[in-house]
Every structure is written in C-alpha cells, then in structure tokens.
Amino acid sequence: xxxxxxxxxxxxxxxxxxxxxxxxxxxxxxxxxxxxxxxxxxxxxxxxxxxxxxxxxxxxxxxxxxxxxxxxxxxxxxxxxxxxxxxxxxxxxxxxxxxxxxxxxxxxxxxxxxxxxxxxxxxxxxxxxxxxxxxxxxxxxxxxxxxxxxxxxxxxxxxxxxxxxxxxxxxxxxxxxxxxxxxxxxxxxxxxxxxxxxxxxxxxxxxxxxxxxxxxxxxxxxxxxxxxxxxxxxxxxxxxxxxxxxxxxxxxxxxxxxxxxxxxxxxxxxxxxxxxxxxxxxxxxxxxxxxxxxxxxxxxxxxxxxxxxxxxxxxxxxxxxxxxxxxxxxxxxxxxxxxxxxxxxxxxxxxxxxxxxxxxxxxxxxxxxxxxxxxxxxxxxxxxxxx
Amino acid sequence: xxxxxxxxxxxxxxxxxxxxxxxxxxxxxxxxxxxxxxxxxxxxxxxxxxxxxxxxxxxxxxxxxxxxxxxxxxxxxxxxxxxxxxxxxxxxxxxxxxxxxxxxxxxxxxxxxxxxxxxxxxxxxxxxxxxxxxxxxxxxxxxxxxxxxxxxxxxxxxxxxxxxxxxxxxxxxxxxxxxxxxxxxxxxxxxxxxxxxxxxxxxxxxxxxxxxxxxxxxxxxxxxxxxxxxxxxxxxxxxxxxxxxxxxxxxxxxxxxxxxxxxxxxxxxxxxxxxxxxxxxxxxxxxxxxxxxxxxxxxxxxxxxxxxxxxxxxxxxxxxxxxxxxxxxxxxxxxxxxxxxxxxxxxxxxxxxxxxxxxxxxxxxxxxxxxxxxxxxx
Numbered sequence: 001x002x003x004x005x006x007x008x009x010x011x012x013x014x015x016x017x018x019x020x021x022x023x024x025x026x027x028x029x030x031x032x033x034x035x036x037x038x039x040x041x042x043x044x045x046x047x048x049x050x051x052x053x054x055x056x057x058x059x060x061x062x063x064x065x066x067x068x069x070x071x072x073x074x075x076x077x078x079x080x081x082x083x084x085x086x087x088x089x090x091x092x093x094x095x096x097x098x099x100x101x102x103x104x105x106x107x108x109x110x111x112x113x114x115x116x117x118x119x120x121x122x123x124x125x126x127x128x129x130x131x132x133x134x135x136x137x138x139x140x141x142x143x144x145x146x147x148x149x150x151x152x153x154x155x156x157x158x159x160x161x162x163x164x165x166x167x168x169x170x171x172x173x174x175x176x177x178x179x180x181x182x183x184x185x186x187x188x189x190x191x192x193x194x195x196x197x198x199x200x201x202x203x204x205x206x207x208x209x210x211x212x213x214x215x216x217x218x219x220x221x222x223x224x225x226x227x228x229x230x231x232x233x234x235x236x237x238x239x240x241x242x243x244x245x246x247x248x249x250x251x252x253x254x255x256x257x258x259x260x261x262x263x264x265x266x267x268x269x270x271x272x273x274x275x276x277x278x279x280x281x282x283x284x285x286x287x288x289x290x291x292x293x294x295x296x297x298x299x300x301x302x303x304x305x306x307x308x309x310x311x312x313x314x315x316x317x318x319x320x321x322x323x324x325x326x327x328x329x330x331x332x333x334x335x336x337x338x339x340x341x342x343x344x345x346x347x348x349x350x351x352x353x354x355x356x357x358x359x360x361x362x363x364x365x366x367x368x369x370x371x372x373x374x375x376x377x378x379x380x381x382x383x384x385x386x387x
Numbered sequence: 388x389x390x391x392x393x394x395x396x397x398x399x400x401x402x403x404x405x406x407x408x409x410x411x412x413x414x415x416x417x418x419x420x421x422x423x424x425x426x427x428x429x430x431x432x433x434x435x436x437x438x439x440x441x442x443x444x445x446x447x448x449x450x451x452x453x454x455x456x457x458x459x460x461x462x463x464x465x466x467x468x469x470x471x472x473x474x475x476x477x478x479x480x481x482x483x484x485x486x487x488x489x490x491x492x493x494x495x496x497x498x499x500x501x502x503x504x505x506x507x508x509x510x511x512x513x514x515x516x517x518x519x520x521x522x523x524x525x526x527x528x529x530x531x532x533x534x535x536x537x538x539x540x541x542x543x544x545x546x547x548x549x550x551x552x553x554x555x556x557x558x559x560x561x562x563x564x565x566x567x568x569x570x571x572x573x574x575x576x577x578x579x580x581x582x583x584x585x586x587x588x589x590x591x592x593x594x595x596x597x598x599x600x601x602x603x604x605x606x607x608x609x610x611x612x613x614x615x616x617x618x619x620x621x622x623x624x625x626x627x628x629x630x631x632x633x634x635x636x637x638x639x640x641x642x643x644x645x646x647x648x649x650x651x652x653x654x655x656x657x658x659x660x661x662x663x664x665x666x667x668x669x670x671x672x673x674x675x676x677x678x679x680x681x682x683x684x685x686x687x688x689x690x691x692x693x694x695x696x697x698x699x700x701x702x703x704x705x706x707x708x709x710x711x712x713x714x715x716x717x718x719x720x721x722x723x724x725x726x727x728x729x730x731x732x733x734x735x736x737x738x739x740x741x742x743x744x745x746x747x748x749x750x751x752x753x754x755x756x757x758x759x760x761x762x763x764x765x
Contacts, residue, residue: 003404018675020671021679023680024446024580024679024683028680028684032683032684032687033684034688035395035691035705035708036686036687036690037579038701038702038705039690039691039696039701039705040696040701041686041701041702041705042427042701042702043514043700044700045696045697045700046700047700048697048699049699051639063540064556069552070427070528088733090563090727091723091727091728091729091733092439092729092733093719093723093727094698101566107471109555109556112548112551112552112555113551114550114551114552114554114555114556114557115556115557116555116556116557116559117557117558118559118560118561119557119558119559119560119561120561120563121561121562121563122563122564122565122566123562123563123564123568123573124563124564124572124573124721124722124726124727124729125563125573125694125697126570126573127695127696127697128477128697129565129568130517130568130659133560133562134517134520134521137558137560140556141556142556143556144555144558145555146555147555147556148552148555150554151552152749162445167501167531168496168499168501168502168531168534168535168538169496169502169503169504169527169530169534170501170502170503170504170531171503171504171505171506171523171524172503172505172506172507172528173520174505174506174508174511175508175510175516175525176477176507176508176509176511177489177509177510177511178473178510178511178513181510181513181516183641183696184511185511185596186510186511186512186513186516187513187696191665191686191690194686195683198682198683199683202678202679202682204681205680209675210552234735252389267734278428288677294406294410295413295676296675296678296679297410297678299416300415300423300682301418301419301676304682304685304691305419305422305423307422307686308426308427308578309426312512313513313514314426314427314432314514314570314591315432315435315512315514316513317432317435317436318424318429318432318433319426319427319428319429320425320426320428320429321427322425323426323428325425337480340480340511341480342477344511345478345511347478347479349763351478351479353415365480365505383741
C-alpha cells in the first residue's frame with residue numbers, strides 16, 4: 001500500500017513541472033465549457049433576422065408579413081422591393097431567409113386563386129434554416145387557415161365545420177425527453193462530454209509519454225518498489241479520480257445551469273462515468289505503449305473528432321459503414337447513451353447496462369492489448385520513441 | 388530580399404527535416420481531410436424507424452401508415468397496439484417516434500370533425516426530432532389536402548378550384564445553397580477551415596520549439612516573419628487544394644468559388660493564423676506541448692464561429708471572444724464564397740477583419756520575437 005501511495009505522491013509532485021498538463025486538466029476544459037455555455041445560453045434560436053420581399057404592397061400583403069413575423073424564431077429586419085437586394089442580404093448573411101409575397105397577392109387570395117408565398121432560406125446554415133422554415137411555414141399556414149376559416153364561415157358553415165374543413169387532419173406532437181427542443185441539451189451536452197474525453201485521453205498519453213521520452217520510467221518503477229502493477233495503478237488512479245471530479249464540475253455544472261432534470265439513477269450515472277474514464281484511459285495507454293510519442297497524433301484524431309462519430313448530432317444509423325464501426329470504439333458514443341438514458345429519459349437500468357458494459361469491455365480489451373508492452377515500457381528506455 | 392528568401396527556405400527545410408513538424412504541418416491535414424467527413428457521407432437521415440399504433444383499423448388509418456412508410460425520411464419499423472411498449476422503444480432509442488392513430492379517426496374525418504394524430508417524438512436527438520416531425524407532418528398534410536379537395540369537389544367545385552381553395556395560400560419552401568439539407572455539406576466546409584487553423588497553430592508551436600534550439604542566424608525580424616508567412620501560406624495553399632479540390636470532389640461536396648478567389652481569401656487567413664501561432668509558440672517548451680494545449684480548443688472555437696448554433700443568439704461575451712479567432716472569420720467568409728456563391732466583394736467584411744488580425748498578430752509576434760532575441764543576447 002505504501003508503494004502505491006509513493007507512486008501517487010510522485011505523480012502529484014511531477015505536476016508543477018508539467019505546466020501544460022495542469023492547463024489541460026483544469027483551466028482549458030473549464031474555459032472551453034464556459035464558452036460553450038455562453039454559445040448555447042439562449043437554448044433555442046429566437047428572433048433570427050429575415051427580410052420580406054413584397055412585390056404586392058397591398059394591405060393584405062402586409063398581413064402575410066405579419067403572419068411570418070408571428071413566428072418566434074424570426075425577426076423581420078428589412079422590407080425590400082427587389083430580388084437583387086434579397087440576394088445581397090442572403091449572401092452577406094445579414095438575413096437567414098427572405099419571404100417573397102408575390103404581385104397580385106391580395107387579388108388572388110380574395111378570388112381563391114391560392115397565391116404562392118415563397119420562403120427562400122439559407123440551408124448552408126442548417127440549424128437556422130431548418131428552424132426558420134418549420135416555424136414560418138407553420139405560421140403562414142395558420143394565417144392562411146384563418147383566411148380559409150373566414151371564407152367557409154361566410155358561406156354559412158358552422159364554426160366547427162369550417163374549422164375542420166380548413167385543416168381536417170392535425171398532428172398533436174408530444175416532444176419526449178427534451179420538450180423545449182433546447183440546443184444546450186441536444187448539442188451542448190455532447191460537446192462538454194467530448195471535452196472531458198479529450199482531457200481523459202490526452203492527459204494519459206502525455207503523462208506516460210513524458211516518462212518514456214524523459215527516460216524517467218526507471219524512477220517511476222523504483223517508486224513502485226519494482227512492481228509494474230503498482231506502478232501503473234498508482235500512475236492512473238489519480239487521473240481517474242480527477243476525471244470524475246471534472247465530470248461532476250463540467251457535466252454537472254452544465255446540466256444544472258440549463259436546468260435539465262436528472263430523471264435517472266445517480267449511481268448508474270456514476271458507474272457509467274467511471275467506465276467512460278477507464279475506457280478513455282485504457283485507449284490512451286494502448287496508444288502510448290505501442291506508439292510512444294506518435295500516440296499524441298492518434299489520440300488527437302480519436303478524441304478530437306469523437307463528437308462527429310458520437311451519433312448525437314448525426315445518428316449512427318445514418319453513418320457510413322466505416323464510421324459506424326469506428327464510432328463503436330469511441331467511448332464518447334457509449335457514454336452519451338448513458339447520459340441520455342439517465343439524465344433526459346429516466347430509462348430503466350437494463351437499458352444503460354449495455355453501453356456501460358461495452359465501455360468496460362473497451363477498457364478491458366484495450367488494456368489487454370496494451371498489456372504486453374506495459375511491463376516493457378517501464379524497463380526498456382528505447383520505447384520512448386528516441387531509438 | 389535575399390534575407391526573406393533565405394528565411395523562407397530555412398523554414399521549409401526546418402519543417403521537412405523533422406518528423407514532428409512534417410507530421411503536424413503536412414500529414415495531419417491530409418489525414419483529417421479524408422477521415423473527418425466519413426460519418427456524414429450519406430448526407431441525410433433516411434428511413435428513421437417509426438412505430439405506428441393504429442387503434443382505428445380503417446382504410447384511412449392504414450393509408451396514413453402506408454404513406455409514412457413510403458416517405459423518404461421515415462419507415463414504419465413496427466405496428467403495435469400497445470402504446471406504452473411503443474413508447475419504450477423510443478425510450479430505448481430503437482425508434483425515433485411513435486404515431487398514434489386514435490380510434491374513430493376515420494369517423495371524425497367522415498363527420499367533418501377535426502381528426503387528430505398523436506406523435507410522440509424523441510427530441511433528445513435534434514436531427515431525429517426534425518426528421519420525424521417533417522415526415523409525420525408531410526404525410527398528414529398530404530392526407531388533409533386530399534380530404535379537403537374531395538370535400539370541396541363534393542360541393543360542386545372543379546378539381547382545380549378545389550385544390551386552390553383547399554390551400555388559400557400556397558407555401559413554397561425554397562432552400563438555398565444546400566438544397567438537400569445535406570449534413571456533410573453543412574458541417575464539413577466549416578470544419579475543414581478549422582482543421583487548417585488548428586494544425587497550423589499546433590505545427591508552428593512544434594516548429595518554433597525546434598528552431599529555438601538552434602537559433603543563431605541574425606536575420607532581420609521582418610524577414611524571419613515574412614519567410615515563415617511565405618512558407619506556411621505555400622504549404623497551406625496546397626492543403627486547400629487537397630481539401631476543397633480533391634477531397635470535395637471525391638466525396639461530392641459542392642465548391643462554388645473560383646480558385647483565385649479562394650486563394651485571395653485564404654491568404655490573410657493563413658497569415659493571421661501563422662502570426663497568431665508565432666505569438667503563442669513561446670508558451671511551448673517541447674515539440675508535443677502545443678498539441679496537448681490546443682487539441683481541446685477546437686470544439687469551443689468552431690461552435691463560437693456560429694456556423695451551427697447561430698451567432699445572433701449566442702451570449703454577447705462569446706461574440707467578443709470569438710472575434711480574436713481567425714477561424715470565426717475564415718469560416719464565415721469561406722462559406723459565403725465556396726458554398727453560398729458570393730462574389731468576392733461580398734466577403735469583404737470577413738476578409739477585412741482577417742487583415743486587421745494580420746496586422747495585430749504581426750505586431751504581437753514581432754514584439755515577442757524581439758523580446759526573445761534581446762533576452763538571448765544579454
């Protein structure tokens with residue numbers, strides 16, 4: 001036991017000499033998480049700038065503009081009369097969309113000729129574009145529905161019949177797990193967890209890599225009284241504990257800041273967090289014992305791009321076969337399932353058991369693959385990549 | 388002038404002589420360019436599994452279910468009578484939504500009463516949510532339109548007049564620049580611009596560490612900075628061709644800008660990043676330090692750029708921080724040029740800010756390098 005403590009104490013004493021490691025463990029992820037909190041602080045996009053291109057100029061055309069303006073996600077910032085100006089505003093990204101009210105809109109509407117209202121929207125900015133089109137089409141159809149309702153009523157139908165005639169089949173949508181369609185929940189959370197994974201994986205590669213490249217592995221083994229097992233456990237345990245603290249602060253802080261109700265089981269979450277840390281650490285060890293200094297490159301690619309593969313912003317079922325397989329090895333993918341199930345959904349234990357077991361399996365397999373080199377890394381100075 | 392050329396050649400030699408800098412400044416961008424887009428290659432989410440709970444069992448309810456299955460975005464993965472079990476499959480992430488067609492659905496329609504379809508949609512995944520809603524609303528909308536038209540025909544209107552009256556206003560959604568709402572076309576161009584920044588910042592950090600070990604030549608500072616700029620802009624122009632020419636055409640992403648415009652736009656981008664890299668490189672004491680310090684900055688940098696969650700609704704202080712990152716302006720202007728088909732003069736705002744950054748970071752790098760040189764001479 002005292003040998004284990006000696007290795008852990010040595011690890012802590014090394015910290016002041018590795019300032020970049022200290023930065024990676026604390027200030028960098030903290031600053032990153034703060035910034036991401038600021039990015040998503042409004043949770044939903046409201047009042048995005050759009051323009052109205054009014055070819056009609058009638059009172060009724062202004063009514064159509066009011067319909068669009070009633071949509072919560074938009075704010076009409078310009079009323080214009082020519083298409084060239086519309087293109088200019090769109091391309092310069094001064095507006096995300098332009099609603100085109102055609103010439104003779106009023107006349108056609110009153111004569112029942114169904115005038116065509118076109119929303120040109122910027123789909124390069126997909127988030128903004130999709131929000132605006134869904135919201136504005138809803139608002140315009142509702143406004144037009146009111147007009148239809150008025151027309152039916154004027155033909156002497158009852159209110160109920162006129163209402164049904166205007167919109168005979170409707171969708172009553174119940175949004176599950178993220179009822180406010182918050183982007184902090186849908187996108188922000190995975191980014192915070194991805195930051196933690198970068199810290200967990202890269203710090204492991206760096207602390208082990210430094211021992212190898214500095215040629216201090218002998219000293220490390222000595223502190224462990226010559227036991228490789230004690231040396232590795234003593235090395236990694238402080239960082240696993242730190243991962244847990246970091247997750248509590250960053251993920252816990254993010255969840256609390258955005259008032260996400262934690263519907264699941266805290267014990268399951270903690271076990272999942274531990275498995276996530278171990279899996280990330282095991283991959284880091286696997287990379288560094290086999291690749292030495294070059295492990296940092298592989299680690300950056302694996303942990304740095306994990307968000308794209310995690311299946312949160314873009315579902316795994318839609319990914320290319322290669323990406324589906326790769327994402328299966330990325331711990332973030334599995335831990336996001338645990339978080340979704342235990343924070344947003346409140347799913348039963350058996351649903352979260354699977355991703356947690358996969359994380360544990362990832363840790364185990366990566367650990368086993370690293371094992372043949374873990375002993376040698378301590379004894380053979382040539383593994384430092386400086387041969 | 389010959390000093391500038393010497394520094395230019397010296398920088399290139401320095402990069403190609405060492406494994407670390409070669410990997411970071413040349414290899415990394417190539418690898419990322421091919422690897423990063425792989426999740427998104429299918430562009431859109433198709434055939435999202437949806438469970439239908441049909442309690443009506445009529446021709447109309449079956450038609451709704453069939454149309455949903457036929458829609459591009461969704462497929463009916465199961466039909467069930469058990470709503471809680473169906474909801475469990477959404478809870479477990481197996482299905483994206485449950486559509487409940489209540490009893491008496493057809494009867495309501497025939498009686499000309501409003502008929503409702505209930506949709507339980509997983510909003511924990513935003514793309515699943517928007518795809519499911521689009522599919523369900525598209526199908527019910529089509530069904531509703533057919534019903535309205537038939538009713539109006541029954542009141543002795545011609546088909547044409549009935550269609551027009553069923554929709555007092557025809558709403559046309561016209562997506563611009565990324566008409567298929569492709570996810571790769573949305574994410575990849577922005578991320579490539581970011582990758583160029585991050586590999587360049589990290590690579591310069593490693594390069595400066597190596598250079599400081601053998602710094603002896605007393606070239607003028609302006610030539611040192613200029614030589615570095617030249618070398619980096621040259622290497623990264625090649626990366627730009629690889630990413631936006633080769634990789635874009637292999638993966639089938641659109642590239643709408645003429646190449647001279649792209650180079651013209653990217654020159655101050657690469658210059659600003661290089662100079663920023665030179666300014667912060669003094670913080671790094673070993674070749675790998677810059678990687679450790681900067682790998683976690685990619686996520687905040689790209690999301691602060693506003694390419695995803697709109698900049699207009701981010702916190703004001705985030706905007707203030709984002710201004711200093713070249714990627715914020717590089718992404719903005721490059722998307723305008725290459726994806727939105729802007730003329731060069733329409734990107735002048737982003738281009739202008741990049742030049743301001745070049746001036747600021749040049750001064751900063753110059754001051755820092757001069758300070759360093761003086762402290763060495765003492």
